[in-house]
Amino acid sequence: MTQPERQAWDVVVVGAGGAGLRAAIEAREQGARTAVICKSLFGKAHTVMAEGGIAASMGNVNEGDNWQVHFRDTMRGGKFLNDWRMAELHAREAPDRVWELETWGALFDRTADGRISQRNFGGHEYPRLAHVGDRTGLELIRTLQQKIVSLQQEDFREFGDHEARLKVFQECTITRVLKDESRGEDGGAVSGVFAYERESGRFFVIESPAVVLATGGIGKSFKVTSNSWEYTGDGHALALLAGARLTNMEFVQFHPTGMVWPPSVKGILVTESVRGDGGVLRNSDGKRFMFDYVPDVFKDKYAKTEEEGDRWYEDADNNRRPPELLPRDEVARAINAEVKAGRGSPHGGVFLDVSTRMPAETIRRRLPSMHHQFKELADVDITAEPMEVGPTCHYVMGGVWVEPDTAQARGVTGLYAAGEVAGGMHGSNRLGGNSLSDLLVFGRRAGLHAAQYALGLGGGRPAVDPGTVDAAADEALRPFSAGAGAGEQTAGDSGENPYTLHQELQTTMNDLVGIIRRGGEMTEALQQLARLRARARRAGVEGHRQFNPGWHLALDLRNMLLVSECVARAALEREESRGGHTREDHPEMDRQWRRVNLLCRLADGGDDTPFGKEPAGDAAAGPGRGRIELVRHTTPHIRRDLLALFEKDELAKYLPDEELFQ
Amino acid sequence: MTHTAHFKVWRGDAEGGGLADYDIEVNEGEVVLDIIHRLQATQAPDLAVRWNCKAGKCGSCSAEINGRPRLLCMTRMSVFDPAETVTVTPMRAFPVMRDLVTDVSFNYTKAREVPAFVPPPELEPGEYRMMQEDVGRSQEFRKCIECFLCQDTCHVVRDHEENKPAFAGPRFLMRVAELDMHPLDAAAESGLDRKRTAQEEHGLGYCNITKCCTEVCPENIKITDNALIPLKERAADRKYDPLVWLGNKIRRRGE
Ligand SMILES: Cc1cc2nc3c(=O)[nH]c(=O)nc-3n(C[C@H](O)[C@H](O)[C@H](O)COP(=O)(O)OP(=O)(O)OC[C@H]3O[C@@H](n4cnc5c(N)ncnc54)[C@H](O)[C@@H]3O)c2cc1C
Ligand code: SF4
Ligand code: SF4
Ligand code: FES
Numbered sequence: 003m004t005q006p007e008r009q010a011w012d013v014v015v016v017g018a019g020g021a022g023l024r025a026a027i028e029a030r031e032q033g034a035r036t037a038v039i040c041k042s043l044f045g046k047a048h049t050v051m052a053e054g055g056i057a058a059s060m061g062n063v064n065e066g067d068n069w070q071v072h073f074r075d076t077m078r079g080g081k082f083l084n085d086w087r088m089a090e091l092h093a094r095e096a097p098d099r100v101w102e103l104e105t106w107g108a109l110f111d112r113t114a115d116g117r118i119s120q121r122n123f124g125g126h127e128y129p130r131l132a133h134v135g136d137r138t139g140l141e142l143i144r145t146l147q148q149k150i151v152s153l154q155q156e157d158f159r160e161f162g163d164h165e166a167r168l169k170v171f172q173e174c175t176i177t178r179v180l181k182d183e184s185r186g187e188d189g190g191a192v193s194g195v196f197a198y199e200r201e202s203g204r205f206f207v208i209e210s211p212a213v214v215l216a217t218g219g220i221g222k223s224f225k226v227t228s229n230s231w232e233y234t235g236d237g238h239a240l241a242l243l244a245g246a247r248l249t250n251m252e253f254v255q256f257h258p259t260g261m262v263w264p265p266s267v268k269g270i271l272v273t274e275s276v277r278g279d280g281g282v283l284r285n286s287d288g289k290r291f292m293f294d295y296v297p298d299v300f301k302d303k304y305a306k307t308e309e310e311g312d313r314w315y316e317d318a319d320n321n322r323r324p325p326e327l328l329p330r331d332e333v334a335r336a337i338n339a340e341v342k343a344g345r346g347s348p349h350g351g352v353f354l355d356v357s358t359r360m361p362a363e364t365i366r367r368r369l370p371s372m373h374h375q376f377k378e379l380a381d382v383d384i385t386a387e388p389m390e391v392g393p394t395c396h397y398v399m400g401g402v403w404v405e406p407d408t409a410q411a412r413g414v415t416g417l418y419a420a421g422e423v424a425g426g427m428h429g430s431n432r433l434g435g436n437s438l439s440d441l442l443v444f445g446r447r448a449g450l451h452a453a454q455y456a457l458g459l460g461g462g463r464p465a466v467d468p469g470t471v472d473a474a475a476d477e478a479l480r481p482f483s484a485g486a487g488a489g490e491q492t493a494g495d496s497g498e499n500p501y502t503l504h505q506e507l508q509t510t511m512n513d514l515v516g517i518i519r520r521g522g523e524m525t526e527a528l529q530q531l532a533r534l535r536a537r538a539r540r541a542g543v544e545g546h547r548q549f550n551p552g553w554h555l556a557l558d559l560r561n562m563l564l565v566s567e568c569v570a571r572a573a574l575e576r577e578e579s580r581g582g583h584t585r586e587d588h589p590e591m592d593r594q595w596r597r598v599n600l601l602c603r604l605a606d607g608g609d610d611t612p613f614g615k616e617p618a619g620d621a622a623a624g625p626g627r628g629r630i631e632l633v634r635h636t637t638p639h640i641r642r643d644l645l646a647l648f649e650k651d652e653l654a655k656y657l658p659d660e661e662l663f664q
Numbered sequence: 665m666t667h668t669a670h671f672k673v674w675r676g677d678a679e680g681g682g683l684a685d686y687d688i689e690v691n692e693g694e695v696v697l698d699i700i701h702r703l704q705a706t707q708a709p710d711l712a713v714r715w716n717c718k719a720g721k722c723g724s725c726s727a728e729i730n731g732r733p734r735l736l737c738m739t740r741m742s743v744f745d746p747a748e749t750v751t752v753t754p755m756r757a758f759p760v761m762r763d764l765v766t767d768v769s770f771n772y773t774k775a776r777e778v779p780a781f782v783p784p785p786e787l788e789p790g791e792y793r794m795m796q797e798d799v800g801r802s803q804e805f806r807k808c809i810e811c812f813l814c815q816d817t818c819h820v821v822r823d824h825e826e827n828k829p830a831f832a833g834p835r836f837l838m839r840v841a842e843l844d845m846h847p848l849d850a851a852a853e854s855g856l857d858r859k860r861t862a863q864e865e866h867g868l869g870y871c872n873i874t875k876c877c878t879e880v881c882p883e884n885i886k887i888t889d890n891a892l893i894p895l896k897e898r899a900a901d902r903k904y905d906p907l908v909w910l911g912n913k914i915r916r917r918g919e
Contacts (some may be wrong), residue, residue, distance in 0.1 A: 043724060046724050050722045050809075107846070108742070116793035116795050134806070149780075154776060167711065203873070227767070267693065267719075315892060374720070376718065378738055379695070380693070501704065501707070545710030546710075548761075548762055549763070550712070552709035
């Protein structure tokens with residue numbers, strides 16, 4: 003096979019969302035020649051969809067706020083499973099990351115004295131989310147995009163070439179991170195990436211000692227989701243295949259409020275700002291049911307009556323917040339329970355109402371996209387009637403297991419991960435607004451350390467082995483000779499339809515590893531995943547390589563199946579309920595599980611592709627054998643000065659005794 | 665509530681192509697993008713289309729439906745008569761890559777030609793103070809999702825390839841206006857006159873305020889009234905043409 007074209011860069015960033023762009027800006031400013039690769043057009047990454055805001059304790063609206071309070075809220079939200087060092091770095095650095103956006107041209111909504119306005123959100127003690135109406139993600143991505151353009155303009159002035167030191171390869175997909183086995187830690191060191199261009203189907207290789215994964219989430223493995231097509235868990239899978247481990251994969255966030263009607267829009271997000279700004283949840287009896295669902299750990303932090311909750315919007319210092327603003331996992335479970343008890347709305351959700359809570363004019367000003375979205379897609383005027391909402395798969399807390407300070411994937415030299423693809427920061431449940439800040443804080447750190455590592459290597463860089471490039475090309479071309487991989491192709495057999503496989507996968511995950519989980523169902527899910535995996539080896543496509551979505555999907559299936567298996571396996575193993583993970587058969591949170599992190603890694607022979615060392619026989623594809631194995635890891639004790647930020651009584655709810663009295 | 669609709673979808677690539685016919689199921693509440701997806705899943709697995717969010721937020725799924733530039737994900741099937749043929753074609757102002765996907769690099773080239781925000785040198789991060797009423801105008805323009813439908817529809821370039829080098833198009837003229845109205849942009853202090861460049865470098869003069877761009881904008885941004893016309897006024901102002909300047913003042917007062 004002829005070898006694909008090669009280019010050399012210092013740092014490759016996979017992904018052009020908030021995390022990827024921030025990483026690229028940093029790497030380039032450190033002096034590294036940086037390539038950014040993304041599946042869709044520049045400026046369209048999933049981050050563009052974020053609505054409510056970005057959390058940072060600037061204290062512009064309530065002076066009581068500071069990083070310690072933000073840290074506390076984040077740990078509580080994650081039920082203390084968070085990597086505390088990441089949570090600390092995040093809370094400390096978020097304000098600087100937001101302010102810096104203003105110097106790049108961002109225009110946030112303002113307070114009366116001209117500072118950045120901040121809004122309330124679930125789980126945040128003070129108004130903390132910097133925002134632009136309900137299109138904060140668009141502002142974030144556009145600002146970073148325009149900063150990249152401004153750096154390119156600088157390079158043009160200096161070198162006569164916009165892309166001399168920072169280039170965006172848009173509509174290109176990475177299918178493999180390449181390694182040089184002879185270098186770095188035991189598994190070898192990163193030497194580059196293998197990619198195809200969506201437009202032409204052409205393959206290419208970028209040689210680079212440092213690769214930053216910033217590929218976002220995994221929601222497209224679930225049927226009802228707020229996520230876009232890009233969320234096929236590519237970065238999670240690329241990391242696994244490159245020898246990294248994933249942590250916290252059992253924790254998937256179901257956002258409590260997605261649209262439920264009409265069916266074609268089911269899952270599209272209804273931003274939490276609707277509740278932050280005063281919207282309330284009601285069941286079919288007209289009751290504000292959230293008052294019945296305040297769990298013990300939060301009892302003294304939330305209003306007991308509607309009157310108190312309503313007063314809080316005006317006077318937060320002397321009243322407690324309404325329970326509609328509990329962390330997402332609590333609200334999602336409550337909605338689920340109401341619907342199950344027969345008190346749902348006509349289309350199987352509950353009612354979310356702003357129309358009786360604020361004047362129409364205010365709604366249109368503060369929630370313009372929601373107003374637009376419901377009017378255009380559901381014929382509902384939210385200034386006059388309630389919305390119908392229900393839980394939707396929204397965010398994955400789990401991800402690449404990284405070093406908190408450097409964002410390096412533990413144990414893989416040259417690999418970094420930031421943003422939704424990285425794990426640990428949010429523990430078992432992410433607070434709203436904490437993702438956008440996470441992207442910037444750890445995106446910057448990943449870019450910084452990737453650049454320092456790459457530049458520090460000098461000339462002796464890890465090499466790209468032509469054999470692995472051939473294997474990557476074989477793997478990517480397999481769908482065009484469907485069935486051949488499994489050795490059972492017959493003439494005229496065009497293989498399995500990738501769209502059908504994808505739909506079956508989504509149904510499996512949605513129904514068997516969804517918001518409420520049971521041991522038996524997850525065991526069944528694992529069996530179904532194994533069968534789907536065997537069939538996916540025969541996924542076939544028609545047509546040619548030029549912009550062929552069927553082919554792209556066939557390749558994405560590998561990633562979705564790997565990641566889904568991680569979720570199902572870890573969820574089956576964790577026999578407790580915590581944050582985004584709810585077991586009907588183990589409904590309580592168990593303090594002993596607080597220090598257990600479940601790590602997923604590729605099992606021996608798990609790479610059943612032309613790449614894998616062990617050729618995959620039928621046994622490898624059979625239901626008995628998975629491609630993922632779990633390892634238990636004990637998390638380090640939380641640093642004392644951070645523990646001291648909490649009351650002993652509160653800690654006793656979360657931490658096992660030996661940790662309390664360490 | 666299910667019916668079968670007749671679709672014509674442009675299939676082809678840079679070499680050429682034509683409309684292909686499909687009969688396809690339509691359910692209640694669906695948008696055109698749902699139908700395109702159903703075609704992919706059942707009849708045309710290699711039908712190329714761009715999309716990301718399916719919620720009108722990313723501006724990826726731009727195309728022309730019955731000749732009108734629109735977002736596929738925000739066009740509901742209920743706006744068509746069930747008996748009507750729905751024709752979906754790629755954006756006309758840009759070269760076709762494949763099927764409904766066009767080469768929109770023109771827009772990225774133009775984006776690079778607009779000088780970036782210039783931060784005020786005397787302010788540190790965190791020290792910016794701006795009033796809501798002063799940022800509101802630029803914020804309206806920052807709602808832009810870069811769907812490029814306005815670029816597609818503007819007659820200056822729609823059928824005039826030759827104007828492309830000289831004309832940034834409504835989206836990027838609006839970007840100039842946005843920066844010009846930014847309360848803290850220090851371009852002027854650094855010697856950059858945004859109004860003048862709008863006229864001399866980005867082709868503002870080609871725009872004869874037909875407002876077609878405003879009509880197709882899915883974000884309902886008043887591109888012409890709020891960005892292009894004020895920019896023209898400010899540019900004219902800058903050129904020290906006292907008559908135009910006076911004329912504008914008088915007209916505005918009389919409005
Ligand atoms: C509807 C919605 C609203 C939200 N609102 C908020 C909010 O208000 N506040 C908040 O904090 N969070 C919010 N979130 C969460 C937040 O938006 C995401 O977690 C965050 O944007 C993820 O950013 P990222 O940089 O990690 O990845 P993304 O922005 O998703 O970018 C991923 C990038 O990776 C690229 N990519 C993926 N795979 C590959 C591959 N194989 N090869 C090449 N490129 C690849 C993609 O093309 C893309 O450019 C919201 C999420 C949704 C869905
Ligand atoms: S108003 Fe100007 S920019 Fe807009 S479509 Fe007309 S000529 Fe083009
Ligand atoms: S101004 Fe409107 S039509 Fe033009 S690119 Fe932006 S959103 Fe699209
Ligand atoms: S898919 Fe994002 S705007 Fe249509």
